[in-house]
Amino acid sequence: MSSSKMLRLILVQHPVGEVKEDNVTHVLSMIRKTVAEEKRTTVPILVVLPELFNSPYGPQFFDKYAEYVPDGYTSKALSGIAKELGIYIIGGSYPERDAQNPKTLYNTCTIWGPKGELLGKHRKLHLYDVEVPGKVSFKESSAMTPGKNFTIVEIGPAKIGIGICFDVAHDEFSRIYRNEGCNFLVYPSAFPLYTGELHWEVYPRARATDFQCYVAMTSATRDYTNSFVSWGYTILCDPYGQVMKKAGEDEEIIKADLDFSVVDLWREQLPKFRKRRTDLYECTAKVPTK
Numbered sequence: 001m002s003s004s005k006m007l008r009l010i011l012v013q014h015p016v017g018e019v020k021e022d023n024v025t026h027v028l029s030m031i032r033k034t035v036a037e038e039k040r041t042t043v044p045i046l047v048v049l050p051e052l053f054n055s056p057y058g059p060q061f062f063d064k065y066a067e068y069v070p071d072g073y074t075s076k077a078l079s080g081i082a083k084e085l086g087i088y089i090i091g092g093s094y095p096e097r098d099a100q101n102p103k104t105l106y107n108t109c110t111i112w113g114p115k116g117e118l119l120g121k122h123r124k125l126h127l128y129d130v131e132v133p134g135k136v137s138f139k140e141s142s143a144m145t146p147g148k149n150f151t152i153v154e155i156g157p158a159k160i161g162i163g164i165c166f167d168v169a170h171d172e173f174s175r176i177y178r179n180e181g182c183n184f185l186v187y188p189s190a191f192p193l194y195t196g197e198l199h200w201e202v203y204p205r206a207r208a209t210d211f212q213c214y215v216a217m218t219s220a221t222r223d224y225t226n227s228f229v230s231w232g233y234t235i236l237c238d239p240y241g242q243v244m245k246k247a248g249e250d251e252e253i254i255k256a257d258l259d260f261s262v263v264d265l266w267r268e269q270l271p272k273f274r275k276r277r278t279d280l281y282e283c284t285a286k287v288p289t290k
Ligand SMILES: O=C(O)CCC(=O)C(=O)O
Pocket: 127, 128, 164, 165, 166, 167, 169, 189, 190, 191, 192, 195, 196, 199
């Protein structure tokens, strides 16, 4: 196992309350404590947070919690801790206020490097609108504007395609990341209980199986006092489509060493991508992916 093919992954599942600063401070202390336990290593450390990790999930909250990226409170906090600890962070997501049109809000994931630099920004493409009487009712598009771009970041051996929650439900979207050679897909998420029970484990296993890559989905803890109750069960799947690690419903950190030579080997052994019949069908991006 060559260390240049390794990445140390830390998935954070934490409670989300109504006070933004408390949410952020709590997450920073979880990151600081967890990274302090790590042995000194040349392997890059990547921390991933859940969707809407600094604010309750609901259209009624987004405007109040929105901030500019990268000049807002939460961006500065993530940049600061990434620099302090020399780590990478996929910052879940938080409501972003557009600098040009302040009334426009996005559900945005920021990605930070070890110098505190912003490596990328993903604005959720597929906003979550659902209406199942008696089960779940949610209209994210009443307050958010969808993004327009794919987001790929390279961290050590990992070429990571980023999506946010409902983005995972769109297989063609993730297929574009596979076309671009991504070996890891990361979806900060917040599933409601209804579709959590149906699909939470199926989606990452399906994406990992189809695209022969690692897949991680992070969630906040399950808290029945919140207006939107997140499913929990932060999950990591391996390139064979198996569940590698899974949290429960409460606060928890998942740690794993990812070996990306496993992706290369599996793709060589079972060459699904090479065997596609692109003479008969194709899935392509309509905007630049870089
Ligand atoms: O795909 C689903 O069922 C859940 C998606 C979701 O909760 C979201 O995008 O926030």
